[in-house]
Amino acid sequence: MSDNQNLLARKSAATPRGVGVMAPFFVARASNAELWDVEGRRFIDFAGGIAVLNTGHCHPKVCAAVRAQLDAFTHSCYQVVPYESYIALAERLNALTPGSHAKKTAFFSTGAEAVENAVKIARAATGRSAVIAFSGGFHGRTMMGMALTGKVAPYKTGFGPFPAEVYHAPFPNALHGVGVEPALKALHELFKADVDPQRVAAIIVEPVQGEGGFYVAPPEFMRALRGLCDEHGIVLIADEIQTGFARTGRWFAMDHYDVLPDLMTLAKSLAGGYPLSAVTGRAELMDAPNPGGLGGTYAGNPLAIAAAHAVLDVIAEEGLNARANALGERLKARLHELETTIPQMADIRGPGAMVAVEFIDPASGRPDADFAKAVQARALARGLILLSCGTYGNVLRFLFPLTIGDETFAEGLAILESALRG
Ligand code: PLZ
Secondary structure, three states: OOHHHHHHHHHHHHOOOOOOOOOOOOEEEEEEOEEEEOOOOEEEEOOHHHHOOOOOEOOHHHHHHHHHHHHHOOOOOOOOOOOHHHHHHHHHHHHHOOOOOOEEEEEEOOHHHHHHHHHHHHHHHHOOOEEEEEOOOOOOOOHHHHHHOOOOOOOOOOOOOOOOOEEEEOOOEHHHOEOHHHHHHHHHHHHHHOOOHHHEEEEEEOOEOOOOOOOEOOHHHHHHHHHHHHHHOOEEEEEOOOOOOOOOOOOOHHHHOOOOOOEEEEOHHHHOOOOOEEEEEEHHHHOOOOOOOOOOOOOOOHHHHHHHHHHHHHHHHOOHHHHHHHHHHHHHHHHHHHHOOOOOEEEEEOOOOOEEEEEEOOOOOOEOHHHHHHHHHHHHHOOEEOEEEOOOOOEEEEOOOOOOOHHHHHHHHHHHHHHHHO
16 A cells, blocks of 8 residues: 555544545645655645645745744743733734724634634624624634534534524625625615614624635625624624735735724734634724633744744745735636636636636536536646635635745646646
8 A cells, every 4th residue: 555545544544534635645745835745746735725825835934933932932821921922913913904093913723713702802892792794604613613604514514503693694796696786785684684783793704705715895895894884883804814914915805995894813824834813903892801801722822923923024025915916917817818718617706816716517507516626636636736615616716825936836827727628
């Protein structure tokens, strides 16, 4: 048996099938946008550990920062003995996130935990309980994360009951027949039929849906959400866990809009592969929970905080916002060329390098998940790691490191093209 086969057998004997795994091989090492498996095979990584590696695998500056921290101390628990780097990172995020109002930041470990805490903060600040989320949205695998997530299979199947007072409204999606007007009408219906807006603590929205299919919230929709939140005293939470840190060609996806969120959830590329998440938001909201109400043993772990400082430096020093736009343009241009000959390619979209291509069966007009799966499998067999997404599973998304070199990127695009052609 090969090393990979051997590990696959051990994996299925020792770990539950519920932890679904895409690749049938195991990573041995990785660098920037390349990854090698335990048998020495090389892959180009257009998945970036699901949007975590905007600064690439093992960026030398991130590794150096973590190494230095490793030699100083690795854990004190911030709530027991605090450290300066946590405060300094909060200061940086308060300044970097959209809006010049007074902000504060609290750190956690996972994206789901940031979402949980954003809801806690909104509830404490408003004294209300209800939360509105959107169909197709993804917010994590904890109980509240699942409740907020707007997709049943596979995330919620068999795991209920979920926390009460979570409501879903349709996310505008022109390609699938939901315009902004009907989406807003549904929200108003919700306020009439299901929940008094005066009981709503928060509306949580991804400015670009990630797992849901890289659908972009139209500016007028975001503006209308802001208006509703202002009218009814509701906290607007932007979940930027997948969109943050230069992916969309700006520091945050909300930088593309002319309205501000009250709270933001951040994770993934914040710390380049180390478990760190954050809630950043209006100082007065962030201060609503009582002392001791927020935290976690590992929340704001010093190694992850050190990595995050380096990540922010790298994004600025290497001009990764501009790079995201340049790479995204190159990818979109290539996809548009192919679109003319591959009839399944129905939509190419996304800001900056948050790009996706959606497949529709030209005969039936229905989402074509099989085509997406086949392209993904062919790409993988030819050495390119791709991720699918979408409510219908018929979207391929591109989450390559923004630090990827031109040659590796070109090589990845060539494999992508061959996989799309068959
Ligand atoms: N909010 C917008 O994208 C995580 C999920 C992978 P955690 N997305 C990847 C999987 O299959 O579990 C995500 C997200 C948005 C919240 C989360 C949750 O972040 O760090 O996975 O908890």
